[in-house]
Amino acid sequence: MATSDYQVIVVGSGAGGGMMAYRLTQAGVNVLMLEAGRDYNPRTETAMFNLPADRGLRGENTPDHRFTFDARIGGSDIPGEPYTAEGVGFYWGRARMLGGRTIHWGRVTPRYGPDDFKSYTRTDREIDWPVSYEEMAPYYDRTEQIVGVFGPDEGEAVYNSPVSPNHIRQKPPAPRLPEMLFARACAGMGIKTHATQVAILTSPLADRQACFYATDCIRGCSIGAGFDSVIGCITPARRTGKLTVITDAMACEVVTDKTGGRAKGVKYVDKKNGERKVVHAKVVVLAASAMESCRLLLNSGNASAPNGLANSSGLVGRYLSDTLATGLSLQVPALENLPPHNEDGTSTPHLYAPWWLHGRDKERAGADFSGGYKMEMSAFGLSGRQGLPTLRTFKPLLGLSKGLYGVALKQHLRRYYGSVVGLTAFASASLNENCYMSIETGKTDRWGIPVPRFHWRWTDDDYRRIEHANKSLHQVAGHMGAVVIEDYFDRYREKGEILRAGGSTSHEVGGCRMGDDPASSVLNSYSCSWDVPNLYLADGAPFVTHSEKNPTLTIMAFALRAADNIIERLENNAV
Amino acid sequence: MNTTLNKGFVSINRRRVLQLMAASAGVVTMPCDLLAGTTLDQGGDKFNPQITWHKTLGDAQRKTLTVLGNFILPADEKSPSASELKIADFIDEWVSAPYPDQQQDKKIILAGLAELDRQAYEQSSEYFNQSSVDQQAELFDQLAKHVQKGTGTEEMAQFFERLVYLFVGGFYTTPQGMADIGYVGNRPQTSFDGPPKEILRLTGF
Numbered sequence: 001m002a003t004s005d006y007q008v009i010v011v012g013s014g015a016g017g018g019m020m021a022y023r024l025t026q027a028g029v030n031v032l033m034l035e036a037g038r039d040y041n042p043r044t045e046t047a048m049f050n051l052p053a054d055r056g057l058r059g060e061n062t063p064d065h066r067f068t069f070d071a072r073i074g075g076s077d078i079p080g081e082p083y084t085a086e087g088v089g090f091y092w093g094r095a096r097m098l099g100g101r102t103i104h105w106g107r108v109t110p111r112y113g114p115d116d117f118k119s120y121t122r123t124d125r126e127i128d129w130p131v132s133y134e135e136m137a138p139y140y141d142r143t144e145q146i147v148g149v150f151g152p153d154e155g156e157a158v159y160n161s162p163v164s165p166n167h168i169r170q171k172p173p174a175p176r177l178p179e180m181l182f183a184r185a186c187a188g189m190g191i192k193t194h195a196t197q198v199a200i201l202t203s204p205l206a207d208r209q210a211c212f213y214a215t216d217c218i219r220g221c222s223i224g225a226g227f228d229s230v231i232g233c234i235t236p237a238r239r240t241g242k243l244t245v246i247t248d249a250m251a252c253e254v255v256t257d258k259t260g261g262r263a264k265g266v267k268y269v270d271k272k273n274g275e276r277k278v279v280h281a282k283v284v285v286l287a288a289s290a291m292e293s294c295r296l297l298l299n300s301g302n303a304s305a306p307n308g309l310a311n312s313s314g315l316v317g318r319y320l321s322d323t324l325a326t327g328l329s330l331q332v333p334a335l336e337n338l339p340p341h342n343e344d345g346t347s348t349p350h351l352y353a354p355w356w357l358h359g360r361d362k363e364r365a366g367a368d369f370s371g372g373y374k375m376e377m378s379a380f381g382l383s384g385r386q387g388l389p390t391l392r393t394f395k396p397l398l399g400l401s402k403g404l405y406g407v408a409l410k411q412h413l414r415r416y417y418g419s420v421v422g423l424t425a426f427a428s429a430s431l432n433e434n435c436y437m438s439i440e441t442g443k444t445d446r447w448g449i450p451v452p453r454f455h456w457r458w459t460d461d462d463y464r465r466i467e468h469a470n471k472s473l474h475q476v477a478g479h480m481g482a483v484v485i486e487d488y489f490d491r492y493r494e495k496g497e498i499l500r501a502g503g504s505t506s507h508e509v510g511g512c513r514m515g516d517d518p519a520s521s522v523l524n525s526y527s528c529s530w531d532v533p534n535l536y537l538a539d540g541a542p543f544v545t546h547s548e549k550n551p552t553l554t555i556m557a558f559a560l561r562a563a564d565n566i567i568e569r570l571e572n573n574a575v
Numbered sequence: 576m577n578t579t580l581n582k583g584f585v586s587i588n589r590r591r592v593l594q595l596m597a598a599s600a601g602v603v604t605m606p607c608d609l610l611a612g613t614t615l616d617q618g619g620d621k622f623n624p625q626i627t628w629h630k631t632l633g634d635a636q637r638k639t640l641t642v643l644g645n646f647i648l649p650a651d652e653k654s655p656s657a658s659e660l661k662i663a664d665f666i667d668e669w670v671s672a673p674y675p676d677q678q679q680d681k682k683i684i685l686a687g688l689a690e691l692d693r694q695a696y697e698q699s700s701e702y703f704n705q706s707s708v709d710q711q712a713e714l715f716d717q718l719a720k721h722v723q724k725g726t727g728t729e730e731m732a733q734f735f736e737r738l739v740y741l742f743v744g745g746f747y748t749t750p751q752g753m754a755d756i757g758y759v760g761n762r763p764q765t766s767f768d769g770p771p772k773e774i775l776r777l778t779g780f
Contacts (some may be wrong), residue, residue, distance in 0.1 A: 047621040049761055052748045056626035058665070062674045069621060174769030180780060212763035334778055340757030341774050345767050389758055391744030398740060403723030405647045405715075405739065410654070410755070413743065417756045 006032040006244070006281040007570060009266050011251045011296070014100025015552050016538035016559040017287035018229030018237075022146065023563035025242035029570060032279055033234070034249040034268055036288070037073060037096030042103060042230055046071065046220040052390050060391055071220035072104040073097040076503070080446030083454065087434070089501035090454035092291060092508075098247055099230040100289070101506065102552075103220050106348055107199040107227060109149050109553035111140050113160035115358070116547040125370040126431045129544045130516045130525035133162065139557040144168050147227045147556065148205040152194035161354035161549070163197060170202045173213065175350045176343045178421045181334060182377050185479035186353045193353045196376065197553070199227035200346050208232070216388065217347035226346075248272050252449045253300045254284055254535065260304035263535045269447040283534045283566055283575055287559065290320070290540035291437065291503075294511035295452045298439050310529040315522050316512055317437035320456075321546035323507035324427040324466050324499055327378060328473050329396060329486035335419035343386040343418070352376035355548055369465040371428030373548045375472060378422030386418035396420040396485060420485070423476060425469035426505070428548040430461040435502060437511060456502035463498060509540035509551050526565035527558055534575050536562045630664075631671040638704040639688055640666055646715045647742045654755035657742055665745035666738075680737050687734025691718075 008024055010017045013035040024031050047069040052059035061068040074096040083092055095101045114133040119126040141164070150170040157163045172195035175183065183193040200217070201210050201224075208224030208231060217226045224231040237243040248271040255265045255278055265280035286293040294317040300309035308316050355372030357365050362372075387393065397416045404412055434457040439450045470489040477484050492498050502508065515521025518530035527542045529535040538559040540551055569575035632640070644657030644666075657663070670681035688703075694714055695703040703711060721727030722735045746752045770778075 045621070050621070051750075051761070053750075055621075057669060057672060057677070058744060058748050062672070062676075064674075173767035177770045177774060177778060180770070181778075211767075212765070213767040214761050214763050338774055338777060340759045341771050342760045342762075342764070343770075344760035386758060386760070388761055389747045389753055389756060391740070391748070394743045394747060395740065398736075398743060403719045403721075403735070405719055406649055407651050409739070409743075410648060410651060413747070413756060414653075 006030050006279065008032070008283045008285060008566060009034065009279055009281040010285045010287055010538070011266060012036075012100060012287035012289065012292070012539060013098050013234060013245070014095065014229055014287065014289065014539070015102050016540075016555045017100065017285070018102065018233030019143065019146070019556040019559040020285055020287055020538045020563050021237045021243055022233035023560055024566065025237040025240040027563075027567045028240075029242060029567060031237070031243050032281065033243060033245045034251055034266060034279070035098050035100075035245065035247045036250040036271075036292075037098065037100075037247065039245075039247045040073070040097040040099055040103065040230060042071070042099070042220045042228055043222050043224075046222040048215045048219065048222055052388075058391050069216070069219045070104060071218065081451075082443075082445060083451050084440050084443070085454040085456065085501070087454075087456040087502075088458065088497065088499065090456050091501050091503040091506075092452075092454070093503060093506045094289065094292065098234065098245070099228050102227065102229040102232075104218060105506075105552070106550070107217065108196055108348055108550045109144075109147070109199045110197045110354075110549040111162045111164075112136070112547055112549055112554050113162050115160045116545070116549065119370070119545055123370070126545045130514055130521075136554075136557055136561075137162070139561050140553065141165065141168055143553060143557045143560055147199050147232060147553075148201045148208065149197055149199050149553070150195065150202045151197035156192075156194040158192050158194075158354050158356065159358050163194075169197075172196070172198075173202060173211070173345055173350055176345055177338075178332065178335060179349065179351050179377050181332065181480050182353075182375075182423070182476065183351055185476045186375070188479045189475060191353050191356050191375075193351050196349050196352045198346065198348045199553075200348065201225045201227075206236070211346060213342075213346065214344050249277075250447050250449070251286075251288060251296055252276070252447065254286070254296060254309055254532075255280075256300070256302055256305075256309065256532070260302040260309075261532060263309075263532050269449070271447070274447075282570070283536065285536045285538050285562070285566070286541070287538040290509050290511050290543070291452065291454075293537055293539055293541045294320075294437050295439070295449075297512070298437070298452075299450050305531070310512070310522055310531045310535060312531050313519060313522055315520070317452075318511065319431060319433065319513055319544075320435040320437060320454075320502065320508060320510045321429045321432065321543065322502050322509070323505040323546065323548065323550070324373075324429055324458075324462060324469075325424060325505050326427075326466050326470050326473070326492075327422055327424040327488045328477055328484050329420060329422055330477050330480065330482035331396075331400065331416070331420050331485050332480055332482045333419070334481060335421070337415050338386075338418060341386065344388070349376040349378070367465075367468055369461045369468065370430050371465060371547060373425045373427035373465060373469040373472075375423065375425050375469075375476065378424045393417075399485065421482075423473050425466075425473055426548055426550070427462075427465050427469050429546050430459045430465075431545050432457070432459055432462075434459070435510075454502060458499045466499060507540075507546070507551050509543035509546050509555075512537050512541035513544045514542045515544065527562040528565065536566065538562050626668060626672070628671055628673055630667040632667045635702070635704055636685070636688055637663055637667060639691065642704060642711055643715060643738060644742050646712065647739055648746050654746075654751050657746055660746060660749050660751060662742055662745040666741050669741055669745075680741070683730070683733050683737050686730060687738065690731060690734070691715075 007030045010033045056067045076091045117129040120128045150172045211225040250269040253267040263284040298308040353375040440453040512522040514523040640663040648657040650656040691703045
């Protein structure tokens with residue numbers, strides 16, 4: 001196909017890019033997708049039932065990723081692709097594979113709530129998004145029907161944590177024993193818990209099987225139960241014959257016409273031979289991840305846009321955010337010495353406690369900060385429960401047994417295996433002008449692309465929120481009758497870093513916020529640039545504020561909404 | 576050493592190594608760290624995971640490790656001994672691997688083995704693995720007591736900690752070890768219905 005035949009170029013193949021390509025191709029639009037990483041097929045490349053002892057070093061990770069079973073290709077230290085940071089630092093976790101970060105993620109997919117979209121109007125904090133929850137609800141519904149999300153009964157929803165209607169959600173798996181103890185502890189504190197919303201099928205959907213409740217989701221999912229963009233979006237998009245994918249294509253610039261006010265296409269580096277190539281289309285969609293898309297725009301300046309493309313507001317790369325997190329390791333006497341039983345379930349918490357303090361309750365609780373946090377048992381890697389044993393499983397158990405050996409050690413391990421669990425709080429982050437990206441002068445990566453510099457400072461509001469979260473976790477631990485054996489809040493405080501580097505939770509969003517006013521936003525409410533009317537963003541970049549909820553479902557819902565807008569404008573020749 | 580192995584080897588700074596070590600210390604595998612760290616695959620084959628380096632321990636060191644492994648994890652009614660499951664082989668594989676963490680462990684383990692030899696020689700003019708079983712047991716028990724009371728050297732405490740960590744991890748990731756500890760998952764099920772009734776009864780639900 002000649003490049004001029006493409007109607008839309010989508011840069012990136014993760015959650016936003018995949019959903020964008022899915023929707024556009026279903027409507028008959030010709031799409032070219034560029035992916036910076038290699039081609040990847042979860043159906044054939046995922047190690048499912050393989051055991052740690054089947055591999056070298058018992059499957060532990062090494063710097064060259066040679067023995068681990070986990071699916072990630074990429075990370076924060078990619079050879080030849082550096083970046084710089086100041087302030088508390090920044091972890092820039094990047095995937096370099098088809099499917100982006102959806103191959104290797106927790107799959108927790110809550111909806112943003114009414115207060116999250118209109119926090120200024122409804123809670124007198126932060127600023128509003130240009131859309132309300134009511135406007136987004138139909139897009140959440142449609143996204144969940146494509147993705148497949150299990151979650152609670154709609155009657156269980158709590159304030160500002162909306163859940164799917166019952167006819168759309170899939171039924172959740174039962175909670176595991178540690179999660180039941182957690183729920184009981186929360187109930188004792190007057191805090192409601194319900195099933196987590198998770199992009200894992202418990203009933204078949206299209207050609208994707210239901211979960212079989214074994215194997216670690218972080219390895220990826222060859223049966224398509226755990227949602228990833230390749231099986232869930234790109235494969236059906238390819239089936240339409242309307243999608244072309246070029247992998248190993250590192251986008252470096254949005255190419256514009258002479259006026260600089262219209263996108264003509266995308267310049268990329270063909271990583272196989274280092275050549276620079278240009279592809280053209282009527283519409284350009286950046287879904288390269290919030291940070292990579294901001295970098296692309298800042299690197300695409302021209303005579304009429306000297307500070308970067310689509311940046312007349314000066315807000316590209318500004319108001320970046322990430323989820324805050326803190327946690328405890330607990331030893332739970334009630335979980336000792338239990339008869340063996342299968343606790344695999346999914347690798348994601350089966351239930352959690354949504355943020356529970358609002359309005360007067362929040363004031364009375366002395367929760368003097370914007371936003372909130374949610375609490376859950378950590379379940380990744382299955383360690384700590386009666387999960388698949390790896391070397392790491394035993395580290396906390398051995399921490400309880402100084403100098404023990406022999407039959408006494410074996411008895412000790414039998415007693416404590418499954419009794420050490422993690423408790424985590426994920427918190428919102430405050431709207432923050434001190435978290436932003438600039439381009440490092442005179443420094444380029446191995447592809448000759450100028451690299452970003454991250455500036456990151458948390459606020460006092462953030463500190464107060466995470467301190468409150470830490471106290472709540474200790475209360476939950478107390479109600480569980482658990483012994484705290486590790487406190488991440490304390491550990492970081494000792495290092496003078498109560499809050500970790502930006503990006504540590506891999507929930508980085510913002511940098512091209514949407515709004516009603518071109519002077520104070522980069523995009524309109526359809527994620528389309530005010531300055532460049534055929535340029536859209538479809539990753540985390542359009543986020544205005546960042547609640548405690550995981551961002552991926554919202555990224556996909558806005559990608560779907562942007563896709564609808566593109567389709568309508570293409571049909572009306574209005575783009 | 577296989578040279579292709581090192582081709583994509585990425586140097587990570589000391590601070591990052593410490594962070595990674597810290598991140599792996601507790602059970603709260605903070606979901607946040609999923610993408611932090613370094614990984615670019617080599618097109619590595621997840622289904623044919625042969626190690627590419629030679630095991631480097633000498634006969635004497637392996638014999639000593641085998642003895643120590645059986646002190647740490649002797650046979651009992653539920654599972655065999657560490658030597659029956661050849662866990663010393665795994666330790667050899669581990670300390671011979673060309674990665675920073677494993678090279679660090681190698682230093683700790685070799686220094687500890689040498690110190691046990693020195694202590695044995697001081698007592699009986701024989702190296703550790705030529706000493707009597709009683710003497711070996713006595714020396715190892717002394718080491719464990721020092722660790723319990725915090726009275727020994729930091730090097731030997733570290734040696735004990737790494738040795739037990741690797742033997743335990745190597746042991747309980749085998750099928751026999753998993754059966755002993757009571758891991759009964761990794762098999763497909765049509766639904767996930769939560770804990771069985773007996774567990775609910777035992778835990779007061």
